[in-house]
Amino acid sequence: MKRSSVETKAVILAAARERFAADGYDKATIRAIAADARIDPAMVMRYFGTKEKLFAAAAEFDLELPELAPDEAGAGLVRHFLRKWEADEGLQVLLRTGVTNEAAAERMRTIFGGQVMPLVLGLTGDPERAPLRASLVASQLLGMALSRYILKFPPMVAATEEELITWLSPTIQRYLIE
Amino acid sequence: MKRSSVETKAVILAAARERFAADGYDKATIRAIAADARIDPAMVMRYFGTKEKLFAAAAEFDLELPELAPDEAGAGLVRHFLRKWEADEGLQVLLRTGVTNEAAAERMRTIFGGQVMPLVLGLTGDPERAPLRASLVASQLLGMALSRYILKFPPMVAATEEELITWLSPTIQRYLIE
DNA sequence: ATTGTAGGCCAACGCGTGTTGACATTCCAA
DNA sequence: TTGGAATGTCAACACGCGTTGGCCTACAAT
Structure with missing residues (x-):
C-alpha cells in the first residue's frame, strides 16, 4: 500500500x-x-x-496562554495548564527530555521565560521581580505535572481538576501578583 | 598500585x-x-x-526530616530541603532518573510518601487529607529543585536561599497545615 | 504499453553499550 | 621461599542503536 x-x-x-x-x-x-x-x-x-x-x-510547543482577569489569574492559569498538559503531548515531551538534555532544558527556559513573564508583567506592577515571579509560577506548575503525570504520586493522580485548582490557585495567585 | x-x-x-x-x-x-x-x-x-x-x-537516600515546630514548619522544611539537595547527591540522582525510569519513580514515591506524610500527620488534625497535603508539599519542593537545579531557570538560580524560603514558606505552610 | 518518479523496504555499516572470562600483578601467610 | 588469595587489567562477546545506499514496487503521465 x-x-x-x-x-x-x-x-x-x-x-x-x-x-x-x-x-x-x-x-x-x-x-x-x-x-x-x-x-x-x-x-x-x-x-x-x-x-x-x-x-x-x-517538541514544537506553545503554551497559548489566554487573557486572564487579575483576580482569577491563579485559578485560570492552573486550569489552563492542566488542560494543556493533557491535550498536547508537547509539554510532556519537553519535561521528560529536559531533565537529561540541555537543548530541551533550553527550550523549557525559553517557553516559560518568554510566555509566563509577559503574563506576570501584565498583571503586576512589579517589573523588577517579574522574572523571579514567573519562575516561581513555573516551579509550582511543573512540580504539579511532575508529581501527577510523571512520578504519579497516588494522591495527585486521584485528585480532580477542581481539587487541584482549589489547592494551587492561591499559591499561583500570590506568586503572580501579591 | x-x-x-x-x-x-x-x-x-x-x-x-x-x-x-x-x-x-x-x-x-x-x-x-x-x-x-x-x-x-x-x-x-x-x-x-x-x-x-x-x-x-x-540512589540510597534518606530525607532525614527534623522535628519542626508547627508555626515554622514551612520555612524549616524549605530550608532543610534546599540544604539536603546541595549536600547529598542522592536526591538529584533520583530526580534525574525517576523521570524516565519506573523503578526510580517508585523510590521517589516511597521516600516522599513514607517520610513527608508522617510529618503532615504530626502537624495537622486532618488525617483524611494528609496524603494529598504531603503530595502538594512534594510537588512544590520538587518543582523548585527542578527549575533551580535541573532546568536552571536563571531567576531561580540567582535567588538566595533566604529569598526562596521567603517566597515558598507560606505555600508549604498552607499545604501542611491550613 | 512504456517509462519516470515518488514511496517504501532491506541489509548492512560503524559505534558504544553492559557484561564476561582469561590472564597479570601484588601482597600476605605458612 | 613459596603458594594462594585478593586486586586489577585486557580483549572480546553479543546486542541495540542511528544512519546509509541500493533495490524494489506501485502509480500516473505519456
Missing part, C-alpha cells in the same frame, strides 16, 4: 510525539517510532533527516 | 553518584564511572555485579 508523502510524515510525527512523551529522548528509538507508524526506520530518516530534527519537530 | 577492597568500592560508589546525579541513569555509563574512579570497567562489575545494582547503591 502507498500513502501520500504528507500523510506519512504526519503519521511518523504523531508516533514520535507519543514515544518521546512516554519514554524521553533516549529510550524512544527510531526503530520503535517506525514500528508504531508501521513503516521502515529508513523512512523516518528520509522524512526528518536525523533523530534530533525529528525531536525538534515533535 | 593497589588499594583495599572497601576503599576501591567507596571510590567507585562516589564516582557513580556524581555521574548518575549529573547525567541520569542511561547517560552515566559504566565506562565513564570507571574512568572517573581510575579503574577498569570490569572492576565495577566485580564489586557491584550489575549496573542496576550499582544504581541502587548510588
Whole structure:
C-alpha cells in the first residue's frame, strides 16, 4: 500500500510525539517510532533527516496562554495548564527530555521565560521581580505535572481538576501578583 | 598500585553518584564511572555485579526530616530541603532518573510518601487529607529543585536561599497545615 | 504499453553499550 | 621461599542503536 508523502510524515510525527512523551529522548528509538507508524526506520530518516530534527519537530510547543482577569489569574492559569498538559503531548515531551538534555532544558527556559513573564508583567506592577515571579509560577506548575503525570504520586493522580485548582490557585495567585 | 577492597568500592560508589546525579541513569555509563574512579570497567562489575545494582547503591537516600515546630514548619522544611539537595547527591540522582525510569519513580514515591506524610500527620488534625497535603508539599519542593537545579531557570538560580524560603514558606505552610 | 518518479523496504555499516572470562600483578601467610 | 588469595587489567562477546545506499514496487503521465 502507498500513502501520500504528507500523510506519512504526519503519521511518523504523531508516533514520535507519543514515544518521546512516554519514554524521553533516549529510550524512544527510531526503530520503535517506525514500528508504531508501521513503516521502515529508513523512512523516518528520509522524512526528518536525523533523530534530533525529528525531536525538534515533535517538541514544537506553545503554551497559548489566554487573557486572564487579575483576580482569577491563579485559578485560570492552573486550569489552563492542566488542560494543556493533557491535550498536547508537547509539554510532556519537553519535561521528560529536559531533565537529561540541555537543548530541551533550553527550550523549557525559553517557553516559560518568554510566555509566563509577559503574563506576570501584565498583571503586576512589579517589573523588577517579574522574572523571579514567573519562575516561581513555573516551579509550582511543573512540580504539579511532575508529581501527577510523571512520578504519579497516588494522591495527585486521584485528585480532580477542581481539587487541584482549589489547592494551587492561591499559591499561583500570590506568586503572580501579591 | 593497589588499594583495599572497601576503599576501591567507596571510590567507585562516589564516582557513580556524581555521574548518575549529573547525567541520569542511561547517560552515566559504566565506562565513564570507571574512568572517573581510575579503574577498569570490569572492576565495577566485580564489586557491584550489575549496573542496576550499582544504581541502587548510588540512589540510597534518606530525607532525614527534623522535628519542626508547627508555626515554622514551612520555612524549616524549605530550608532543610534546599540544604539536603546541595549536600547529598542522592536526591538529584533520583530526580534525574525517576523521570524516565519506573523503578526510580517508585523510590521517589516511597521516600516522599513514607517520610513527608508522617510529618503532615504530626502537624495537622486532618488525617483524611494528609496524603494529598504531603503530595502538594512534594510537588512544590520538587518543582523548585527542578527549575533551580535541573532546568536552571536563571531567576531561580540567582535567588538566595533566604529569598526562596521567603517566597515558598507560606505555600508549604498552607499545604501542611491550613 | 512504456517509462519516470515518488514511496517504501532491506541489509548492512560503524559505534558504544553492559557484561564476561582469561590472564597479570601484588601482597600476605605458612 | 613459596603458594594462594585478593586486586586489577585486557580483549572480546553479543546486542541495540542511528544512519546509509541500493533495490524494489506501485502509480500516473505519456
